[in-house]
Amino acid sequence: MSLKQYIKVGLLGATIGFGGMYVISQIKDDVKNKKERLIKIAKQEELKKECFSEIIGPYDKQDLEKIVLKENTPIFAFNRIASDIKFIHHKYNREEEEKLIENYPGKKKKCFRYYSLQETYNLGSGLCIDGAMSFCALLSDNPEYKAKIVILRKDKGEGHAISIFKENEKYGYVSFNDPGQGSNQVFIRAKYDNFEDLIKNNFAHYDKFSKLKVDKEILKFGKGINGHNLEDTSEWTRIKPLLNERTAGFKLEIEK
Numbered sequence: 037m038s039l040k041q042y043i044k045v046g047l048l049g050a051t052i053g054f055g056g057m058y059v060i061s062q063i064k065d066d067v068k069n070k071k072e073r074l075i076k077i078a079k080q081e082e083l084k085k086e087c088f089s090e091i092i093g094p095y096d097k098q099d100l101e102k103i104v105l106k107e108n109t110p111i112f113a114f115n116r117i118a119s120d121i122k123f124i125h126h127k128y129n130r131e132e133e134e135k136l137i138e139n140y141p142g143k144k145k146k147c148f149r150y151y152s153l154q155e156t157y158n159l160g161s162g163l164c165i166d167g168a169m170s171f172c173a174l175l176s177d178n179p180e181y182k183a184k185i186v187i188l189r190k191d192k193g194e195g196h197a198i199s200i201f202k203e204n205e206k207y208g209y210v211s212f213n214d215p216g217q218g219s220n221q222v223f224i225r226a227k228y229d230n231f232e233d234l235i236k237n238n239f240a241h242y243d244k245f246s247k248l249k250v251d252k253e254i255l256k257f258g259k260g261i262n263g264h265n266l267e268d269t270s271e272w273t274r275i276k277p278l279l280n281e282r283t284a285g286f287k288l289e290i291e292k
Contacts, residue, residue, distance in 0.1 A: 164197045
């Protein structure tokens with residue numbers, strides 16, 4: 037074998053050797069990545085199981101139906117929830133509040149779980165959305181008040197949930213765990229001519245809102261409610277254009 041041929045064979049062998057090493061390295065990386073993906077999926081499933089598992093407590097459907105039958109006006113429903121349910125207050129600083137939410141069943145940031153009336157009562161505590169769900173649940177068998185859950189959001193992600201209701205052709209709202217009012221419970225009587233006036237006068241510091249459509253049976257007895265499933269199917273309305281589209285006779289309360 038000539039020197040030239042010997043060099044060619046050597047280079048070919050080296051190429052095959054390095055190529056083989058590269059293939060082996062790729063196989064190892066693929067195995068490692070697959071293992072990491074499986075571990076990640078397992079953790080996600082475990083988190084989902086933990087956060088959306090059934091909540092067992094002393095209140096059954098019959099107990100709750102009695103409460104719904106009795107507390108079926110806005111003020112009665114509000115007073116009942118304010119009396120029976122404890123809410124995590126926004127008086128804490130951001131870090132302390134995050135710790136509270138992390139330790140609150142089903143409220144870890146990646147879970148985004150909503151509680152029905154039955155679940156909230158069985159826990160005995162909740163956040164703003166749980167108060168809104170419970171209020172609407174108590175009025176769900178009395179359609180004259182047209183109670184709705186409204187989600188308020190800032191573009192940076194901060195948000196709040198309230199319940200609106202209609203009484204004597206006017207609009208009012210209730211809010212639990214309210215960061216703006218600095219109170220665990222807020223009841224604003226029905227005094228606004230329309231829903232837009234209510235939003236403009238009270239929630240102009242938010243960027244958008246959405247009315248959630250939730251079946252009354254889910255409001256009362258739903259289990260493991262995924263908030264994303266409800267919010268993703270909702271239509272969002274920007275608030276700033278409402279402020280810019282004031283009618284000639286309309287003034288914000290602060291301007292009156």
